[in-house]
Amino acid sequence: MNNRRRRTRVPFETRVRFLIQGVELVSSDSKDLSLTGVYFFTALRPGEGTTGEVEITLGRSNRPLTLRFKGKVVRLDETGIGVRFLEMDPAAFAHLKNLLYNNTGDPEAIDAEIILHPFDPEFAKKEPEPR
Numbered sequence: 001m002n003n004r005r006r007r008t009r010v011p012f013e014t015r016v017r018f019l020i021q022g023v024e025l026v027s028s029d030s031k032d033l034s035l036t037g038v039y040f041f042t043a044l045r046p047g048e049g050t051t052g053e054v055e056i057t058l059g060r061s062n063r064p065l066t067l068r069f070k071g072k073v074v075r076l077d078e079t080g081i082g083v084r085f086l087e088m089d090p091a092a093f094a095h096l097k098n099l100l101y102n103n104t105g106d107p108e109a110i111d112a113e114i115i116l117h118p119f120d121p122e123f124a125k126k127e128p129e130p131r
Contacts, residue, residue, distance in 0.1 A: 007034040007035050007036050007037075007113055007117070008034060008035075008100065008104055008106075008109055008110060008113060009032040009033065009034045009039075010032060010033055010034070010100055010103040010104050011031065011032050011103075012030055012031075012032055012033040012099070012103055013029055013030055013031070014029070014030050014056060014057055014058060015027070015028075015029065015030075015056075015057040016028055016029065016030045016038060016040040016054065016055065016056055016057075017054070017055040017057075018040075018042075018046070018052055018053070018054055018055075018071070018081075018083065019052050019053045019054075019055070020046070020050065020051075020052040020053075021052070022053075025044060025046055025052065026040070026042045026044050026046075026081075028040045028041050028042045028080070029041055030056070031080065033056075033096075033099070033100070034100070035096060035097070035100060035110070035113060035114070036084055036085050037071070037074070037082055037083055037084040037085055038054060038056060038071075038082070038083055038085075039075070039080055039081070039082045039083075040080050040081065040083075041079055041080040042080050042081060044081075045076055045081070046073050046081065047073065048073055048074065048075075048076060049072060049073060049074075050072065050073045051070065051071065051072045051073075051086070052070075052071060053068060053069070053070060053071070054068070054069045054070075054071040054083055054085070055067070055068050056069075058095070058099070065095065067088075067092045067095055067096060068088075068089075068092060069085040069086070069087065069088045069092060070085070070086045070087035070088075071083040071084060071085050071086055072084050072086055097110065097114070
């Protein structure tokens with residue numbers, strides 16, 4: 001398979017919720033994560049292009065941190081869905097970046113991606129997910 005993604009994906013298992021108009025559609029475990037999206041396991045199949053809110057929970061303690069993103073379903077396969085982040089606040093971006101720094105083994109690659117391919121919400125809305 002030719003991987004044309006511009007972002008480093010790191011294996012990362014945590015709890016993910018996908019909400020549409022405030023109603024939880026999916027609550028599942030993630031497979032991997034990048035600066036621009038998350039893949040998580042689910043048998044449910046919201047349509048490609050479906051938008052909603054993604055909540056990624058970090059930590060399993062009684063005070064976990066929850067990162068929130070606006071997202072769009074860009075990929076569906078037999079085991080789950082890929083959601084591209086459309087919007088995130090600066091605090092969520094900082095936590096996401098640090099998470100990737102700590103799990104990729106190559107923080108310089110993450111910095112290079114930020115410089116070479118800065119997050120552009122308008123581009124994220126239009127660009128199809130490479131397969």
